[in-house]
Amino acid sequence: QAEVEETLKRIQTHKGVIGTIVVNAEGIPIRTTLDNSTTVQYAGLLHQLTMKARSTVRDIDPQNDLTFLRIRSKKHEIMVAPDKEYMLIVIQNPSE
Amino acid sequence: DRHLSRCDTKINVIVHFCDRKDEDDGTEIGEGGDEWMHGKTLIKPPDQLDLTEAELKEEFTRILTANNPHAPQNIVRYSFKERSYKPISSVDQLAVHFFLEGNLLHRDSDEARRQKAKQGLPDEKATVALECDVSFFPQLQAAGGEEAGDVEEGGGEDGAHSVDSKTGKKEQKLTNQFNFSERASQTLNNPLRERGCQTEPPPRASFSATANQWEIYDVYLEEMQKQEKNKEKAKAVPKKEDDKVIYVLAKVAKIIERMVNQNTFDDIAQDFRYFEDASDEFREQEGTLLPLWKFQYDQAKRLSVTALCWNQSYKDLFAVGLGSYDFTKQGRGMLVFYSLKNSTYPEYNYPTTSGILCLDIHPDRPYLVAVGFYDGCVAVYNLKEERPEPVYKSSSKSGKHTDPVWQVRWQKDDMDNHQNFFSVSSDGRVVSWTLVKSELVFTDIIKLSLVGAVSEGPEGVPPPTMACGTSFDFHKQINYLFLVGTEEGKIHKCSKAYSSQFLETYDAHNMAVDAVKWNQFHPKVFISCSSDWTVKIWDHTIRTPVFIFDLNAAVGDVAWSPYSSTVFAAVTADGKVHVFDLGINKYEAICQQPVVAKKKTKLTHIEFNPVYPIIIVGDDRGYVTSLKLSPNLRSKPKEKKGQELPRGPEVEIAKMEKLLSLLREPENSKA
Numbered sequence: 001q002a003e004v005e006e007t008l009k010r011i012q013t014h015k016g017v018i019g020t021i022v023v024n025a026e027g028i029p030i031r032t033t034l035d036n037s038t039t040v041q042y043a044g045l046l047h048q049l050t051m052k053a054r055s056t057v058r059d060i061d062p063q064n065d066l067t068f069l070r071i072r073s074k075k076h077e078i079m080v081a082p083d084k085e086y087m088l089i090v091i092q093n094p095s096e
Numbered sequence: 097d098r099h100l101s102r103c104d105t106k107i108n109v110i111v112h113f114c115d116r117k118d119e120d121d122g123t124e125i126g127e128g129g130d131e132w133m134h135g136k137t138l139i140k141p142p143d144q145l146d147l148t149e150a151e152l153k154e155e156f157t158r159i160l161t162a163n164n165p166h167a168p169q170n171i172v173r174y175s176f177k178e179r180s181y182k183p184i185s186s187v188d189q190l191a192v193h194f195f196l197e198g199n200l201l202h203r204d205s206d207e208a209r210r211q212k213a214k215q216g217l218p219d220e221k222a223t224v225a226l227e228c229d230v231s232f233f234p235q236l237q238a239a240g241g242e243e244a245g246d247v248e249e250g251g252g253e254d255g256a257h258s259v260d261s262k263t264g265k266k267e268q269k270l271t272n273q274f275n276f277s278e279r280a281s282q283t284l285n286n287p288l289r290e291r292g293c294q295t296e297p298p299p300r301a302s303f304s305a306t307a308n309q310w311e312i313y314d315v316y317l318e319e320m321q322k323q324e325k326n327k328e329k330a331k332a333v334p335k336k337e338d339d340k341v342i343y344v345l346a347k348v349a350k351i352i353e354r355m356v357n358q359n360t361f362d363d364i365a366q367d368f369r370y371f372e373d374a375s376d377e378f379r380e381q382e383g384t385l386l387p388l389w390k391f392q393y394d395q396a397k398r399l400s401v402t403a404l405c406w407n408q409s410y411k412d413l414f415a416v417g418l419g420s421y422d423f424t425k426q427g428r429g430m431l432v433f434y435s436l437k438n439s440t441y442p443e444y445n446y447p448t449t450s451g452i453l454c455l456d457i458h459p460d461r462p463y464l465v466a467v468g469f470y471d472g473c474v475a476v477y478n479l480k481e482e483r484p485e486p487v488y489k490s491s492s493k494s495g496k497h498t499d500p501v502w503q504v505r506w507q508k509d510d511m512d513n514h515q516n517f518f519s520v521s522s523d524g525r526v527v528s529w530t531l532v533k534s535e536l537v538f539t540d541i542i543k544l545s546l547v548g549a550v551s552e553g554p555e556g557v558p559p560p561t562m563a564c565g566t567s568f569d570f571h572k573q574i575n576y577l578f579l580v581g582t583e584e585g586k587i588h589k590c591s592k593a594y595s596s597q598f599l600e601t602y603d604a605h606n607m608a609v610d611a612v613k614w615n616q617f618h619p620k621v622f623i624s625c626s627s628d629w630t631v632k633i634w635d636h637t638i639r640t641p642v643f644i645f646d647l648n649a650a651v652g653d654v655a656w657s658p659y660s661s662t663v664f665a666a667v668t669a670d671g672k673v674h675v676f677d678l679g680i681n682k683y684e685a686i687c688q689q690p691v692v693a694k695k696k697t698k699l700t701h702i703e704f705n706p707v708y709p710i711i712i713v714g715d716d717r718g719y720v721t722s723l724k725l726s727p728n729l730r731s732k733p734k735e736k737k738g739q740e741l742p743r744g745p746e747v748e749i750a751k752m753e754k755l756l757s758l759l760r761e762p763e764n765s766k767a
Binding site (some may be wrong): 004005007008010011014015016020022034055057058059062063067068070077081082083085086087090092093094095 | 306308309312313314345347348349350351352353355356357359360371375423440441725
């Protein structure tokens with residue numbers, strides 16, 4: 001189980017990764033490597049978007065489910081991997 | 097309000113009867129009565145005043161005044177202001193003698209206009225009413241002639257008139273044309289009082305939810321699961337520790353890591369999928385290898401790659417066995433699994449005490465891995481389980497090899513549905529291991545004995561009779577047939593049925609046979625390679641090789657491609673990969689490419705991916721490099737126009753057969 005911890009650490013130290021946030025089912029950040037205000041903002045907005053995306057996918061086929069969500073913007077890429085209870089958000093700068 | 101105001105105004109109707117008038121009338125009548133009676137004798141009424149003559153002759157003056165003699169002269173009114181009766185100063189002296197209400201109307205009055213309108217209306221309408229009205233008019237006039245002053249009579253007519261007007265005309269609603277008075281009264285209203293009380297509102301919580309299709313589906317799923325649980329009466333599963341949040345994230349973290357890696361190595365991922373070297377068209381028949389990911393694990397730095405194997409079910413997963421070929425530097429080993437999706441960190445890794453020399457993944461059960469060690473043990477790992485030890489391991493009691501195990505191969509399940517695999521080792525034994533419950537049961541299949549002259553040693557020590565097997569391979573279709581390569585350079589064709597005899601022996605190489613592999617398509621062809629710098633292709637019915645290739649360096653490994661029967665690749669100790677396509681060029685490699693940076697790195701193993709056009713190459717520094725085959729290396733025979741080319745293994749077999757037949761003929765002609 002320390003593997004998970006290690007995996008998270010590896011992600012954080014991976015090339016180009018700006019920050020990682022772990023958010024719970026209500027949209028409250030639990031763990032983060034960014035500062036507080038940024039974290040709260042990311043958590044709140046992305047939580048809503050993920051819920052909407054998941055709802056969309058499942059509405060089309062209830063047996064389907066959202067695996068992950070990528071938002072690529074000019075400056076960086078936000079990756080969200082939702083789970084039943086938690087959500088992991090990683091912000092990476094893909095091309096460095 | 098109108099009612100109230102009417103109440104306020106007092107209507108005084110004073111009807112006074114003038115008593116005196118009556119008296120006067122009475123006296124006059126009395127006098128007249130006197131005349132009626134036999135008026136000769138004057139009868140003195142008894143109560144007549146007796147007046148003296150003087151009083152009788154007294155003159156009384158009679159003045160004619162405008163005063164009403166009958167009007168009272170001392171009307172007294174109660175004054176509330178002075179709280180006493182006070183005489184009214186002036187008394188009304190008006191005496192009405194005669195009163196007649198006329199029936200003439202001024203022509204401009206409302207009443208007159210209305211009557212005119214009525215009369216002016218066409219005759220068919222309300223003629224009845226008109227007649228009624230007209231009929232009443234003479235009555236009115238008649239009434240007017242009589243003594244009247246009776247308001248009541250007029251009122252009665254008025255009532256009749258108004259009724260007629262109502263019944264007569266329906267279109268034109270006539271309002272009441274005569275004065276009418278409304279009488280109304282109102283009782284006192286009770287004053288209103290409002291009384292209220294308020295309780296404390298019940299606590300409220302707002303609840304909102306959506307009823308999407310998937311939410312309904314989820315609920316149904318939960319219900320089903322609950323029902324199933326009740327049916328099975330499952331034991332209570334201990335809950336995960338909730339305070340350790342991050343352990344729940346295992347799967348999610350993995351996904352994210354892969355995504356992050358994909359981003360970092362985005363260009364490689366794109367190349368892997370889509371890049372086709374366009375310059376191959378200009379390069380006649382040669383091809384190139386495009387380097388893709390490079391896999392390394394820092395904990396495996398000193399170790400060399402001793403085995404590679406792709407997983408048949410998960411096409412992006414491969415296993416790397418790490419150990420050491422240097423028999424002086426024997427230490428630990430490692431079993432590492434990588435996925436193409438994550439090149440920075442292995443999916444699974446199992447450290448071992450002894451170096452691994454070979455491994456094989458079960459074709460049907462992708463979670464079972466058989467491993468052969470340098471110390472002679474074999475072990476089976478189950479990837480599904482969490483623990484780092486193998487589920488089965490052979491020990492010295494249970495017949496482990498006494499020398500390094502060079503090759504393991506899974507076999508089909510035996511009749512008891514137990515999995516089993518074979519291993520070959522330098523101690524000359526080919527052993528079959530069966531997984532029975534929790535143990536490995538071994539069976540010696542064959543003992544490799546030295547073929548050839550048996551010479552006595554100097555001290556009479558019997559020479560080693562066992563050959564050292566270094567590689568083996570099972571025939572793809574014929575299950576019992578397999579080949580074993582030995583350290584002496586011979587290849588033996590054996591059968592599982594015969595434990596002491598070989599079916600055939602080939603003098604293959606001058607040095608140990610490093611790899612021997614059956615062709616994936618053609619049932620007769622196999623390939624072998626050795627440290628004597630050669631790669632040889634055989635037809636198992638012929639004792640001499642069909643093709644021989646000299647690669648100028650010790651050949652570490654050779655592998656057939658899964659997509660073509662004539663393509664194979666070999667790796668050499670000088671860091672090069674050689675790819676041959678016998679269909680294109682029978683004598684030379686169509687690709688010879690160094691793939692590792694430093695020339696001193698020896699390439700040890702090579703494997704083709706079953707689906708993707710990539711190969712993985714392991715070297716002695718612990719790195720695994722993946723390379724993409726350029727189109728020329730995977731060429732299919734050209735299609736003739738209009739003809740559909742049949743695909744499938746038959747084609748491949750035919751291809752090879754053609755090649756072989758070409759070779760056989762000159763041989764036959766030679767022979």
